[in-house]
Amino acid sequence: MAARVLGRTRLTTWDALPVALALTHGALLVTCPSVPLVAVGLWWNANTISHHFIHRPFFRTRTLNAGFSCLLSLLLGFPQSLWRARHLRHHLAMEGRRERTDLKPAPLDIGVVVALWAALLFFAPGFLLAVYLPGFVLGLGLCYLQGHYEHAQGTVSHYRWLYNLLFFNDGYHVEHHARPAASWRELPGHRASNSNASRWPAVLRWLEVVNLCSLERVVLRFSALQRFVLWRHERAFRRLLVELPELSKIAIVGGGLFPRTALILRRLLPESKLVLIDQSESNLAVAREYLSSESEAEGRRQKAESRRQKAEGRNQKAEGRRQKAEGRRQETVSGRQKAEGRGPETESRKLPSAFCLLPSSPSDPRPGSQEFVNQCFEPETPCDCDLLVIPLAFVGDRQLLYEKPPAPALLVHDWIWRRRGSSAVVSWLLLKRLNLVKR
Numbered sequence: 001m002a003a004r005v006l007g008r009t010r011l012t013t014w015d016a017l018p019v020a021l022a023l024t025h026g027a028l029l030v031t032c033p034s035v036p037l038v039a040v041g042l043w044w045n046a047n048t049i050s051h052h053f054i055h056r057p058f059f060r061t062r063t064l065n066a067g068f069s070c071l072l073s074l075l076l077g078f079p080q081s082l083w084r085a086r087h088l089r090h091h092l093a094m095e096g097r098r099e100r101t102d103l104k105p106a107p108l109d110i111g112v113v114v115a116l117w118a119a120l121l122f123f124a125p126g127f128l129l130a131v132y133l134p135g136f137v138l139g140l141g142l143c144y145l146q147g148h149y150e151h152a153q154g155t156v157s158h159y160r161w162l163y164n165l166l167f168f169n170d171g172y173h174v175e176h177h178a179r180p181a182a183s184w185r186e187l188p189g190h191r192a193s194n195s196n197a198s199r200w201p202a203v204l205r206w207l208e209v210v211n212l213c214s215l216e217r218v219v220l221r222f223s224a225l226q227r228f229v230l231w232r233h234e235r236a237f238r239r240l241l242v243e244l245p246e247l248s249k250i251a252i253v254g255g256g257l258f259p260r261t262a263l264i265l266r267r268l269l270p271e272s273k274l275v276l277i278d279q280s281e282s283n284l285a286v287a288r289e290y291l292s293s294e295s296e297a298e299g300r301r302q303k304a305e306s307r308r309q310k311a312e313g314r315n316q317k318a319e320g321r322r323q324k325a326e327g328r329r330q331e332t333v334s335g336r337q338k339a340e341g342r343g344p345e346t347e348s349r350k351l352p353s354a355f356c357l358l359p360s361s362p363s364d365p366r367p368g369s370q371e372f373v374n375q376c377f378e379p380e381t382p383c384d385c386d387l388l389v390i391p392l393a394f395v396g397d398r399q400l401l402y403e404k405p406p407a408p409a410l411l412v413h414d415w416i417w418r419r420r421g422s423s424a425v426v427s428w429l430l431l432k433r434l435n436l437v438k439r
Contacts, residue, residue: 014185015058018049018168019068025049025075033127038135042076043142043203046083048168050076054084055180070112077116077136079109091180094155142203149205156196156205163201164188171201219258220286226258229430234264236424236434237411241268243422243436244409247386251275251407253377254391259287261389261413262370266291273369275385279376291370383407392432405439412437 025041050072057065072080085103120128150156150173158164158171170176172187174195182190198205219225250272252261262274278284379401388407390398392414401410402420412435416425421437 014183015056018052019058022049022068022071022075026071029075033131035131035135035138038132039138039142042136042139043146044167045072045075046139046143047146047170050080050083051087051170052168052184053080054087056183066106066108069106069109073109073113074116077113077132077139079105079113081106081109091177094151094177145206146202150202152205154196156198156202157192158198158201159191160199160201167201173202216258229258229260230263232427232430233260233434234268236426237261237264237268239424240411240422240434240436244387247272247409249273249275249385250387250389251277251383251385252389253277254283254393259290261391262287262291265389266370272386273371275371275373277373277375277377279374281374284372284374288372379406381406387411389413402435402437405437408439410437410439411435 022045025045028037029041053068053072058068059065069080069084076083082105085105088103117128120132155174155177157174160171164171168184169187170184172191174192174197175187175190176182178192179187179190198208200207219229247269248271250265250269252259252265252274254277259276262276265272265274276284276287278287377396379396383406385407387409388405388411390401390410390412394412398412398414401412412420413426414420414433414435416428416431416433418435419433420435423433423435426432426434
């Protein structure tokens with residue numbers, strides 16, 4: 001087991017890099033501590049430096065390795081040897097083996113961790129409660145996500161270059177379990193053919209499990225979420241629609257479930273025809289209900305506005321009659337003063353001015369029509385519309401849509417890190433933006 005799971009204890013040139021980064025991690029914690037730094041630092045260190053030190057200790061002597069284990073314990077906030085024992089048991093369990101019952105935490109690691117928490121409690125309780133403890137809990141949460149989704153659907157690798165550059169090839173997880181004692185630099189050379197791989201790093205792999213449609217159904221259940229989603233999306237739409245000419249026909253792909261795009265465009269562009277395209281008839285039924293309710297509410301608002309304008313008109317007419325009567329009274333008083341040989345009164349009376357707002361036309365424009373199409377959208381098919389809107393949950397070649405838009409203008413709901421063309425952030429909390437491209 002030791003030959004397979006643990007590498008030889010030796011100091012190489014490349015081992016100096018994680019040692020230097022561990023010292024840098026400690027310097028950052030001392031000089032500029034914050035909740036994000038504590039959380040991300042714990043997660044990153046536990047899955048890079050600390051992890052590789054478990055399988056391939058960096059130094060030749062036990063004394064130096066024990067000292068470095070104490071340093072890692074201080075950086076992580078829990079004993080490095082406890083993490084080592086737990087992780088090696090994980091490898092044994094994955095292989096169906098029962099060995100190394102002597103895997104126990106080192107007393108020295110436990111001592112430095114107890115001293116760390118005691119010092120924070122007695123000398124900096126405010127910092128402990130406001131910064132370190134929240135960051136520590138968040139860091140453990142990230143570590144849980146990392147460990148869980150590395151094996152949630154079997155052992156899974158992630159081969160994107162950026163993550164593996166920042167995390168010392170930690171994405172090569174299938175390869176790591178095949179060769180636990182291999183150096184992090186050797187893992188890309190042992191890439192398994194036809195291995196189980198994901199486009200997401202393990203900590204974000206829950207995005208594959210959590211279906212976007214299920215999140216939409218959550219929004220359907222809470223009006224507060226609906227208001228938030230509409231508010232954030234409308235801001236982004238307003239920023240981008242000003243770049244487009246008049247739109248007579250708009251096609252919305254995946255417009256079912258909570259039809260935020262249709263509701264917003266109906267409000268912003270009431271004269272445009274909306275075509276909702278969804279392969280789910282049940283989703284379209286939900287959209288019909290929402291748009292019908294919105295139309296009825298808009299009709300009630302228009303009737304109330306019309307009544308208000310009529311009442312305002314009557315008030316203005318009454319005010320006009322009152323001003324005419326006041327003018328006639330002033331003429332009578334002036335004529336009486338002239339007959340009596342007196343000049344006009346020295347103190348003039350200030351009359352209230354008439355309202356300058358005229359009632360608008362009572363014939364408000366009728367909202368544009370809407371059409372519901374129950375079919376699967378094909379990106380290669382030209383779209384007979386002025387604007388095509390693509391949802392975040394679109395399954396297909398999104399890059400092809402960006403390169404060859406099937407409509408004169410294309411609005412794409414996309415992840416916040418995918419900026420294309422003219423773009424507006426919907427919400428950092430939702431990790432979402434709107435991209436506008438024109439052909």
